[in-house]
Amino acid sequence: MSTTTLIGFGGRLALRVPYRAALVSLGLTFAIIGVLTWSLMTGSYPLDSTQVWATLFGNSPSDTASTVVWEFRFPRTLVALLVGAFLALSGAALQYVTRNPLADPSLVGVSQGAALVVVSVTILAPGMGSYLRPILAFGGSLAVAALILLASSSRRGGDTLRFILMGIGVAALISSFTSALLTYGDIDRAMSALGWLAGSVHSVGWDEVRWLSVTAFFVIPAFMAAARPLSAIRFGEDVATGLGIRVRMARWGLIILAVALAATAVAAVGALGFVGLVAPHLARRLAHSGVGMHLVLTGLTGALLVGLADFAGRAAFAPIQIPAGLVTAIIGVPVFVALILRTQARSQL
């Protein structure tokens, strides 16, 4: 394999760097910067790339350009990128932990749990500060995840697939409660909640960027530390136990991390479907690598996907905006179908 090993700290730290994966991640980073520039340029007040970069570095050509970029386009694009990375990582973690290639936060009800809580808060207690939203959303998603895991575990085994079916059922149930709340609530608030539910990035601001960054600061390092237990759990619980991993604790820890990421993302922009499903698989296609590198690639791919989806939804039928969530679903379902066609043989019911 085309890898090289960096050894530091007197042999205590050895880092294997796969060339291809490193190159791919570099390429992805450039692509993300490209999408960022592109989406800062496009809109009802077009700018060119030099103006955009000048504005970002503080010497803006005009006050209008500064307002457009700093107040509207930049926070929105940042949120899209962060949310993409969050959902992708969450999906990857769920897929590793449940050893199920079809796991995705929006498919198994985790996103819907967060959505239900956020909609309830928006409708029943509209005065509540927006900083509480991600925390409450986390509570809701965690409850749903625990419910699904407990309901799908059984002595007969084979619970990874039951997990998905259970998730589909729970997701339908929770969505129906959300819809009922929407009919019950005041029409203006319901309409704002409805736009949010479709997975729309267009009303976000610096608040969302702030709490997404705070979450990223705490959760992403934990994720990277989890790369080792993840790579062991991949081979099954017995092997992982044999390798000295406390499987139970690692599993629940990772699920909590995955749920935290998905819940924060949903609290910011609503349910963006299928990103957590598509990004990990795409990342694996781009470059084979160990778990750690795969997580990095997954995060970058997710950011790129949602950044592009938001851009496409904004530009394709301007001035009408298609929520990014619809774009990701339209892209994601064919991938989902391809996965159904490929993966059943290994995991018969």
Added chain:
Amino acid sequence: MNATRTICAATGFWLCLGGVVLAFLWHVSVGAKAIPLGTVWQAITAPQDGVFDHVVVRDLRMPRAIFALSVGAALSVAGALMQGVTRNPLAEPGILGLMAGATFAVIIGIGWFGLAGTAYVPLFAAIGALIGAVLVWTIASAAPGGATPLTLILSGAAVGGFLYAVESAAILLNEDTFRNFRVWLSGSLAGRDMATYLWALPWFIGGLIAALLIAHQITALAMGEETAAGLGVDTFKIKVAALGAVVVLTAAAVSVAGPLGFVGLVIPHLVRLFVGSDYRLIVPFSAIVGAGYVTLVDIAARVVLAPIEISTGIVTTMLGAPMFIWLVRVKL
């Protein structure tokens, strides 16, 4: 069937029918202004033009109750047929993509082809339901392992999610055309006119008759294809007939009430608990019990949060999804 069983079945049938009639009358009497059952009965049997309550009953409440009855019967029978033919306890028009297809086709037919005439709605719904069913079935059988309950549900979820996304985008792009369809999309019996129903009525009747005619062979099919073939059933012909009946029934239900999830899942299972596995009994009982169920659900949807009304589809999902979860846990 021996004599005792026939008597039992007949008694049960008439009891259920009586229950449905009661549910129907209750449905009509409940509302913003409670109308006593006596007046309801009078309005149905001997209507007088001048009496306000009679007009309310005949023009506003009764149509809705009739919609509820028909839709419930159609969806439950469709679910029963699907469960029998695919031998999949989790089969249902909503889960296996038929409803998504029908809804999608109606939305596209109205948005792109500007079909204002209600006559075409059932036809479009039927084409959509057929496409949805074929798509889900093709994906599931192409998967390694074939069309197991699991692959069917997953491909149903995939097709449903995709159509929903495209549909939402189409609605966003043309909000004016679709303003009236917002409520319909969540599965509601409110505000539909009699004209739509009359266009769908032949579809309801045709589908139900077809279902009753093939019920006997479905019993054989439910025991397995080899068994059915051994009993002299032309399995391919019956499957096609069943698919046709399911598509027609789903299309009729969707064009009247929009997507009502999980009705076709709950009722056949409930019925099977009492009448066993003979589809000659399951089909008619599903029709009756399903009609009563949706009528009761619609009462709940109107009463629980009165004066606000919840969409009927939301309530059927709230009641049906736990059943789905339970079935996954027990049967898979």
